Amino acid sequence: MSDKRTCLYERHLAQHAKMISFGGFEMPVQYTDIVDEHLAVRNDCGVFDVSHMGEVLVSGPEAERFVQHIFTNDVSVLATGNTMYGMMLHENGGTIDDIMVYKEADDRFFIVVNSGTQDKDWAWIESEARKFDVVVENQSAYYGQLAVQGPNSEAVLLDVLGFDCKELLFGMFKKLDWNEEGGEVIMISRTGYTGEDGFEIFGSHSFIQKQWDKLMESGRCKPCGLGCRDTLRFEVGLPLYGDELSDDITPIEAGLGMFVKVDKEEFVGKEAVARQKAEGVTRKLVGIELEGKAIPRHGYEVVVGDETIGTVTTGYGSISVGKSICVALVKVEYAALGTPVQVRIHRKLQPGVVVKKRFYKTSYKKA
Numbered sequence: 001m002s003d004k005r006t007c008l009y010e011r012h013l014a015q016h017a018k019m020i021s022f023g024g025f026e027m028p029v030q031y032t033d034i035v036d037e038h039l040a041v042r043n044d045c046g047v048f049d050v051s052h053m054g055e056v057l058v059s060g061p062e063a064e065r066f067v068q069h070i071f072t073n074d075v076s077v078l079a080t081g082n083t084m085y086g087m088m089l090h091e092n093g094g095t096i097d098d099i100m101v102y103k104e105a106d107d108r109f110f111i112v113v114n115s116g117t118q119d120k121d122w123a124w125i126e127s128e129a130r131k132f133d134v135v136v137e138n139q140s141a142y143y144g145q146l147a148v149q150g151p152n153s154e155a156v157l158l159d160v161l162g163f164d165c166k167e168l169l170f171g172m173f174k175k176l177d178w179n180e181e182g183g184e185v186i187m188i189s190r191t192g193y194t195g196e197d198g199f200e201i202f203g204s205h206s207f208i209q210k211q212w213d214k215l216m217e218s219g220r221c222k223p224c225g226l227g228c229r230d231t232l233r234f235e236v237g238l239p240l241y242g243d244e245l246s247d248d249i250t251p252i253e254a255g256l257g258m259f260v261k262v263d264k265e266e267f268v269g270k271e272a273v274a275r276q277k278a279e280g281v282t283r284k285l286v287g288i289e290l291e292g293k294a295i296p297r298h299g300y301e302v303v304v305g306d307e308t309i310g311t312v313t314t315g316y317g318s319i320s321v322g323k324s325i326c327v328a329l330v331k332v333e334y335a336a337l338g339t340p341v342q343v344r345i346h347r348k349l350q351p352g353v354v355v356k357k358r359f360y361k362t363s364y365k366k367a
Contacts, residue, residue, distance in 0.1 A: 003021050003024055003025050003026045004024055004025050004026070004052075005025065005026050006025060006027070006049055006051035006052055006144065007051055007144045007205035007208055007209055008049045008051060008144070008208065008209065008212055009026060011209070011212060011213075011216075012028045012031075012049065015031055015216075015223060016031070017029075017030065017031045017223070017225060018030050018031075018225070020226070022052070022115070022116070022226055023052050023114065023115030023116035023117075023118075024052075024115060024116060024118070025052040025115055027049070027052060027225070027226055028049065028223075028225040028226065029225045029226050029227045030225040030226075030227045030228070031222075031223045031224070031225055034225070034227040034228045034231065034319075035228075035319055036222075037222060037223075037224040037225060037227070037228040038224075038228035038231050038232060038319045038320070039319065040150065040222040040224065041149050041150045041194050041196055041198075041222075041224060041228065041232055042150070042196060042232070042320055043150070043151065044150050044151065044152050044222070045148065045149070045150035045151075045152040045153050045156045045220060045221045045222065046148075046149055046150055046221060046222045046223070046224035046228070047146055047147065047148050047149070047212070047215050047221045047222070047223055047224060048146065048147040048149065048224050048225075048226075048229055049145075049146065049212070050145045050146065050147045050200070051143070051144040051145045051146075051205075051208060052115035053112055053113065053114065053115055053140075053145055054112070054113040054114070054115060054117075054118035054121065054122070054138070054140040055110065055111070055112055055113075055138075055139045055140050055142075055143045055202070056110075056111040056113065056121070056122065056125055056136060056137065056138055056139065056140075057108070057109075057110055057111075057136070057137045057139055058108070058109045058110075058111065058129075058134055058135075058136050059107055059108045059109075059134065059135050059137075060107060060132075060133055060134035060135050061107060061133045061134075062132040062133040062134050063106070063107045063108060063109055063134050064076065064106060064107070064109070065132060066128070066129060066132040066134045067101060067109050067111075068264065068265070068266070068267060069128065069131075069132070069266065069267055069268065070088050070124075070125060070128055070267065070268060071086050071087075071088060071099070071101060071267060072086040072087045072088075072089060072251060072259055072260040072261065072267060072269070072273070073085065073086030073101070073259050073260070073261055074261040074264045075101060075103065075109070076264070078101070078103045079103065080103050080104065080105060080106070081103070081172055081173060081174065082102075082103060082171055082172055082173070083100050083101065083102050083103075083171045083172070083173060083189055083191055084100070084101045084103075084171075085098070085099075085100055085101075085259055086098070086099065086101065086259045086260070087099065087245070087251050087256070087259065087260070088121065088124065088125075088268070089250070089251075089267070089268055089269025089272075089273065090247065090268070090269055091268060091269055091271075091272065092269070092272050093250040093251075093252070093269050093272030093273045093276060094246070094247045094248050094249065094250060094269075095241070095245040095246060095247065095249060095250060095251060095254075096117070096120065096121065096124055096247070097113050097114055097117045097120070097121050097241055098114070098239065098241055098245055098251075098256075099111055099112060099113050099114075099121075100112040100191065102173055102187075102189065104175070110187075111125075114241045116241070116242065117241060118140060122138050122140075126138075128268070142204065142205075143202050143203070143204070144202075144203060144204065144205045144207070144208030144209070145200060145201065145202050145208065146200070146201045146208055146211060146212065146215075147192055147193065147194075147198060147199070147200050147201075148198055148199050148200075148201065148215070148221060149192045149193075149194045149196050149197075149198030149199075149224075149232075150194075150196050150197070150198060151196060151197055151363065152220070153196075153197055153198045153199055154166060154197065154199075154365075156215070156218075156220050156221050157188075157199055159218075159220065160214055160215055160218040160220055160221070161211055161214055161215070163176070163188055163201075165188055165190065165199060168188075168189075168190040168199075168365075169190060169365055169366055169367065170190050170191070170197075170364035170365050170366050171189075171190065171191060172189070172190055173187055173188060173189030173190070173191070174187070174188060175187050176188065178203065178207060180207075180210070184203065184204055184207060186201065186202060186203035186207055187201070187202040187203070188200070188201050188202075189202075190365065193229065193232070193233045193238060194229070194232040194233060194236070195232060195233070195235065195236030195238065195360060195361075195362040195363065195364075196232070196362075196363050196364075197363055197364060197365050228319075230314070230316075231316055231318075231319055234314050234316060234327070234359075235318055235319075235320050235321065235359050235360040236358055236359070236360050236361075236362050237287075237327075237356075237357040237358035237359070239254055239256065240314065243298060243313040243314050243327075244285055244313050244314065244327060244329075249329065250272070250273055250276060250281075251273065252273050252276040252277055252281055253276070253281050253283055253284060253285060253329065254285045255284065255285050255357060257273075257277060260273050260277070262274040262277055280332065281332055282331065282332055283310065283329055283330060283331055283332055284329070284330065284332045284335040285313065285327060285328070285329050285357060286327070286328060286330055286335050286354045286355075286357065287325065287326075287327055287354065287355045287356050287357040287358075287359060288302070288312075288325065288326050288327070288328055288341060288343065288352045288353070288354055288355065289323055289324070289325050289352055289353055289355045289359075290323070290324040290325065290326070290343060290350050290351070290352040291350070291351045291352060292324060292350055292351075293317065293324055294324060294343075294345045294346075294348070294350045295315060295316065295317050295324055295345070296312045296315030296324065296325075296326040296328075296343045296345055296350070297312060297315050297345075298312055298313060298314060298315065299311055299312060300312040300315065300326075300343055300344055300345060301343070301344040302328045302330050302341055302342070302343055302344075303341065303342045303343070303344055303349060304334055304339075304340075304341055304342070309330045309331045309334045309341070310328050310329050310330030310331060310334075311328060311329060312326045312327070312328045312343065313326075313327050313328060313329055314326060314327050315327070315343075318359060318360070320359075320360050321359050321360055323359075324350075325355075325359050326343065327357055328343075330354075334354070335354065336354065337354055337355060337356065338353060338354060339353065339354040340352075340353055341353065341354060
């Protein structure tokens with residue numbers, strides 16, 4: 001079956017983007033150069049087409065109770081107009097997906113899921129919803145989405161798109177009436193996947209196309225592909241589903257226990273992850289900094305002595321840090337900071353050391 005296309009597909013081709021298959025969609029991996037696009041986001045402003053993401057609306061009298069049931073984090077403490085990150089789990093603690101939950105009202109929650117897991121997520125959400133007095137709607141086909149990211153993103157939204165979002169802090173969102181063509185409600189959140197200040201904009205395909213065109217015509221915002229989206233998120237320790245999280249990797253193993261609230265009443269997978277929190281895990285996600293310039297890649301072996309202790313989940317020659325670095329899932333006895341390890345790259349063992357997974361400091365607007 002051929003990949004799907006976002007509402008901006010023709011625009012990507014017109015800008016000579018290099019296209020790849022990702023999450024069931026034909027997506028731009030880069031327009032000019034991954035390094036240039038990466039640095040534009042770190043230092044100025046870049047825009048990503050993230051219309052491949054999926055959206056689910058949950059509404060009804062038991063909306064909050066249902067979201068609590070499928071979600072590891074605790075939405076009972078989430079204020080209206082705010083977002084929360086967490087996971088949906090299998091009973092054994094493995095991760096169905098990592099998601100963002102937007103609280104629109106006590107009886108209305110908007111959920112953003114990953115592109116490659118949309119069908120799996122929707123089938124599971126729809127099945128679990130039958131146990132609650134809620135309505136769940138798969139709105140993925142309606143929405144397009146832009147991510148405008150970087151230290152100048154707030155100014156670009158105001159000057160180019162006319163959206164004043166300075167009152168939003170990181171994790172907050174607002175809904176606005178857009179009346180250019182008969183009126184529609186759009187949503188803007190101060191969120192993102194790059195470690196920089198930035199915004200994500202949701203709306204109809206027509207709306208998203210118009211905003212993209214305005215950004216391109218302005219010259220104030222560089223188009224960016226999935227290549228630098230991965231390098232940016234990796235440097236600040238943000239996980240990618242399929243690499244750092246999966247059906248076989250729990251959020252506790254991935255070092256994301258702060259988003260798993262085992263003290264709340266119930267959620268699917270609670271017993272398994274509560275046990276891991278209490279008893280510990282046998283493997284753990286760590287950062288590794290290599291001594292040389294050889295680049296570790298997903299699936300490469302991590303070795304200590306004659307023992308293979310784990311595998312690389314993501315690795316790059318960091319653009320912002322200037323070092324060869326990776327994240328790896330290793331046996332917990334080798335996870336302490338400062339532990340010397342080796343990574344097998346093209347049959348050669350490259351020396352390195354265990355470090356923190358966040359290689360670069362985030363720049364969110366929190367106050």
